[in-house]
Amino acid sequence: MSRKPIANARGPASGSTTSAALPGLSSDDMCPVCKTIRYLNKDMEFLIHPDCYHFMCSNCVNRIFNDGPNQCPYAGCHRTLRRKGFRTPFFGDLTVEREVDIRRRVAAVFNQHEEDFRTLRDYNNYLGMVEDLTFELVSGTDAQRSSAEAQLQQWEAEHKADIERNRKAGREADEASRRRIAAERDAARQRRIDAIKEAEEEKLERARTREAELDTLASAPEGQRPGGGVQLKRRVQVNRAVEAAAAATTNAAGVPGGGVAGAQPPMITKLSIQGLKEKRKPPAPEGPYDPFGGMDFVPSRYKLHDGLVHPDVDKYRFDLAHATGGYSFDDYRARAMFEAFAGLGVFIEDEKEVGSGLSASEVAAMSAGIAAVGDKMELD
Amino acid sequence: MTASPFAVDALRQASGAAPSSTGNGNISSSSSTQRPGPGSATLDLVEQMNEDEKKKYVKGKKLGEGTYANVYLGHARHDPSLLVAIKKIKVQKEYRDGMAPDAVRELTHLQELRHPNIISLLSAFSSKDQNLNLVLEFLPLGDLEMLIRDVDRVRYGAPDIKAWMGMLTRAVWFCHDNYVLHRDIKPNNLLIAADGEVKLADFGLARGFADPGQRMTANVITRWYRPPELLYGARHYSGAVDVWSVGTVFAELIIRTPYLPGDNDIEMVRLISRAIGTPTEDNWPGVTKLREYTIPIEVTPVADKATYMNRFGSVGPEGVDLLMRTLILDPRKRITAREMLEHKWWRTDPRPSRKEDLPRKSGGEEKVAADLKRRPGVVDEEGKAKVARKLDFGGALGGGK
Ligand SMILES: Nc1ncnc2c1ncn2[C@@H]1O[C@H](COP(=O)(O)OP(=O)(O)OP(=O)(O)O)[C@@H](O)[C@H]1O
Numbered sequence: 161m162s163r164k165p166i167a168n169a170r171g172p173a174s175g176s177t178t179s180a181a182l183p184g185l186s187s188d189d190m191c192p193v194c195k196t197i198r199y200l201n202k203d204m205e206f207l208i209h210p211d212c213y214h215f216m217c218s219n220c221v222n223r224i225f226n227d228g229p230n231q232c233p234y235a236g237c238h239r240t241l242r243r244k245g246f247r248t249p250f251f252g253d254l255t256v257e258r259e260v261d262i263r264r265r266v267a268a269v270f271n272q273h274e275e276d277f278r279t280l281r282d283y284n285n286y287l288g289m290v291e292d293l294t295f296e297l298v299s300g301t302d303a304q305r306s307s308a309e310a311q312l313q314q315w316e317a318e319h320k321a322d323i324e325r326n327r328k329a330g331r332e333a334d335e336a337s338r339r340r341i342a343a344e345r346d347a348a349r350q351r352r353i354d355a356i357k358e359a360e361e362e363k364l365e366r367a368r369t370r371e372a373e374l375d376t377l378a379s380a381p382e383g384q385r386p387g388g389g390v391q392l393k394r395r396v397q398v399n400r401a402v403e404a405a406a407a408a409t410t411n412a413a414g415v416p417g418g419g420v421a422g423a424q425p426p427m428i429t430k431l432s433i434q435g436l437k438e439k440r441k442p443p444a445p446e447g448p449y450d451p452f453g454g455m456d457f458v459p460s461r462y463k464l465h466d467g468l469v470h471p472d473v474d475k476y477r478f479d480l481a482h483a484t485g486g487y488s489f490d491d492y493r494a495r496a497m498f499e500a501f502a503g504l505g506v507f508i509e510d511e512k513e514v515g516s517g518l519s520a521s522e523v524a525a526m527s528a529g530i531a532a533v534g535d536k537m538e539l540d
Numbered sequence: 541m542t543a544s545p546f547a548v549d550a551l552r553q554a555s556g557a558a559p560s561s562t563g564n565g566n567i568s569s570s571s572s573t574q575r576p577g578p579g580s581a582t583l584d585l586v587e588q589m590n591e592d593e594k595k596k597y598v599k600g601k602k603l604g605e606g607t608y609a610n611v612y613l614g615h616a617r618h619d620p621s622l623l624v625a626i627k628k629i630k631v632q633k634e635y636r637d638g639m640a641p642d643a644v645r646e647l648t649h650l651q652e653l654r655h656p657n658i659i660s661l662l663s664a665f666s667s668k669d670q671n672l673n674l675v676l677e678f679l680p681l682g683d684l685e686m687l688i689r690d691v692d693r694v695r696y697g698a699p700d701i702k703a704w705m706g707m708l709t710r711a712v713w714f715c716h717d718n719y720v721l722h723r724d725i726k727p728n729n730l731l732i733a734a735d736g737e738v739k740l741a742d743f744g745l746a747r748g749f750a751d752p753g754q755r756m757t758a759n760v761i762t763r764w765y766r767p768p769e770l771l772y773g774a775r776h777y778s779g780a781v782d783v784w785s786v787g788t789v790f791a792e793l794i795i796r797t798p799y800l801p802g803d804n805d806i807e808m809v810r811l812i813s814r815a816i817g818t819p820t821e822d823n824w825p826g827v828t829k830l831r832e833y834t835i836p837i838e839v840t841p842v843a844d845k846a847t848y849m850n851r852f853g854s855v856g857p858e859g860v861d862l863l864m865r866t867l868i869l870d871p872r873k874r875i876t877a878r879e880m881l882e883h884k885w886w887r888t889d890p891r892p893s894r895k896e897d898l899p900r901k902s903g904g905e906e907k908v909a910a911d912l913k914r915r916p917g918v919v920d921e922e923g924k925a926k927v928a929r930k931l932d933f934g935g936a937l938g939g940g941k
């Protein structure tokens with residue numbers, strides 16, 4: 161096995177002077193030992209040894225160190241290295257890699273907390289001392305390094321008990337935060353499950369009311385059945401809301417032309433509908449800041465002057481649970497109007513009814529609709 | 541019915557001029573376009589379209605993991621420079637034969653909401669194992685939580701907070717204006733686009749506004765951002781729940797640490813009580829009748845403006861006024877998202893930062909390397925003594941062995 165020392169090794173790591181310049185990994189993707197270029201062998205992996213931070217490819221490491229400890233192949237580096245000391249560096253810049261290692265080592269020994277000190281000044285002095293020591297270990301001269309090393313070891317010996325205690329506290333804190341994160345994840349999962357249950361209950365509830373509605377229709381005298389067959393309960397409900405709102409809105413202006421899709425029942429002509437959502441032009445770049453981002457639909461869509469008077473809705477109006485939880489009847493009324501007038505034949509809830517059993521084809525169908533944003537399909 | 545390549549259009553729109561910034565909200569005035577129904581005549585065609593959608597994207601490395609989904613980087617097959625995020629919903633045993641309902645939730649709501657501050661859904665397809673994949677616009681600059689937490693490297697001020705709050709409030713207003721509750725607003729669900737625009741994401745808990753009498757679950761919104769009515773178990777609520785979350789995010793942006801970090805619901809109520817005020821029949825009629833209401837041990841009066849000014853004064857008196865209104869205990873009295881946008885804070889000085897000028901997150905490896913160049917003993921701008929820098933190499937680097 162020929163082991164020609166490598167001539168181009170730029171500055172040995174913990175060689176004679178300082179750590180100054182260690183070769184970077186990413187600069188040239190070539191193994192300095194065997195000259196293989198990474199480009200030609202994509203799987204090639206570079207390893208370093210934390211004794212000297214000289215990198216070489218994993219093939220070289222295996223070849224040179226498989227049969228036991230051996231000398232580093234870098235010129236001028238006389239370290240004896242072992243196979244199991246090699247690892248993949250975390251950083252491309254090996255100077256950084258080395259500094260991080262040193263800092264990690266120092267931090268494991270100097271692991272005092274702010275609470276361990278009487279004053280902030282004491283703590284800062286301590287941190288300053290640690291930083292000086294670290295600096296010497298990282299970029300000091302040979303002499304500085306070995307004296308810093310001695311200091312580190314002395315401190316470790318003298319404060320063994322403290323260090324161990326802090327280490328343990330750190331582990332416990334880690335453990336506690338791990339538990340907290342796990343608990344948070346469980347809570348998030350539970351929220352998803354509850355939301356699913358919520359949707360399922362609603363579906364059941366809707367099915368029940370629909371059945372009841374059908375029963376009522378079936379038992380109604382022939383002449384009173386609405387034409388066009390079955391109507392869903394929600395539609396019925398919305399129409400009632402509209403009727404109620406229309407009745408309450410006597411002093412409103414006429415309907416502006418256009419904007420409302422579908423045939424309009426005669427009674428709504430008195431509503432003042434501001435039409436569909438309209439956007440304002442976004443303001444000129446240097447104009448005044450527009451909190452609505454140029455998208456306000458001014459004024460709100462409808463002028464509704466009074467509350468709904470339908471008993472189905474009003475019975476909840478005085479329900480404490482609705483009031484205290486912040487449920488908004490204004491929102492409900494606005495939504496009912498919007499759904500009835502904006503040319504929407506489908507309700508959000510009805511769409512969600514596809515619920516738990518959506519097939520691949522339905523997803524495709526939905527995705528096809530994504531671009532046709534806002535173009536709600538008519539289900540009737 | 542024609543099978544026009546809708547999704548391609550969507551993609552093109554999203555990559556070019558963002559459709560929503562020039563768009564007209566989610567309600568298009570033409571309602572003529574019909575989506576193919578799941579009728580048998582269209583089934584084959586629809587399956588084919590699913591295949592086509594799937595083929596349009598190439599899935600790449602994993603970006604992140606959430607409660608119910610893995611998110612991958614992806615790109616359009618026809619144009620590798622067109623990046624997307626593909627959110628692949630994890631299979632749930634209970635829903636073997638169909639899509640997970642929360643995924644459908646996210647799909648239906650995102651589909652309806654087109655706005656510059658709401659993440660846009662570009663397409664969706666199902667993969668062979670019946671997994672739902674949502675193709676979302678790729679938002680490469682992390683989330684607001686990363687910016688808030690990176691106290692050492694990310695500096696920001698009142699104009700930046702105002703800009704971020706504007707974007708968040710517009711997103712929430714738009715949801716509510718379209719009768720959608722988000723129910724999971726928090727800094728890490730606010731993702732940041734390449735141009736600095738903040739976008740509300742993660743609609744896995746969203747739902748439409750409920751009808752009167754319809755019960756909703758009270759177990760929504762991540763705890764620190766959960767309003768008192770939900771902590772007290774209310775089942776009939778409104779957009780006010782999201783507004784509270786917006787308020788707590790606002791507070792967190794200012795103080796750069798979670799405002800109400802309770803470990804459990806009891807502690808949450810205690811923290812709210814102490815920081816904001818104890819809910820009583822006086823300030824919130826009916827509150828004592830809510831299902832999970834607990835009698836407080838001590839009663840703290842509702843915090844006054846001076847108290848808020850002490851802690852949040854950096855956004856000015858108008859900003860503090862807005863914050864206080866988002867954190868009103870009684871949801872009926874709480875400000876609405878629309879009213880928030882009508883508040884005078886937006887138009888008082890300083891003007892919100894332009895999105896291009898907003899601070900950005902710093903990279904991982906570069907961050908550590910840059911940290912190494914810094915020396916201890918810094919005194920920060922406000923001049924108050926600060927703990928000297930202590931570099932933590934314990935966990936942050938994935939523990940080099
Ligand atoms: N469009 C995107 N662009 C870039 N990264 C994204 C995108 N969407 C999601 N991510 C990343 O994936 C992670 C999980 O995504 P998301 O929050 O949507 O999933 P989730 O399952 O709903 O999570 P949660 O646990 O927050 O409920 C995010 O924290 C983020 O890091």
Ligand SMILES: [Mg+2]
Binds near residue numbers: 606728729742
């Ligand atoms: Mg999330």
Ligand SMILES: [Zn+2]
Binds near residue numbers: 192194216219220
């Ligand atoms: Zn080699």
Ligand SMILES: [Zn+2]
Binds near residue numbers: 232233234
């Ligand atoms: Zn060596």
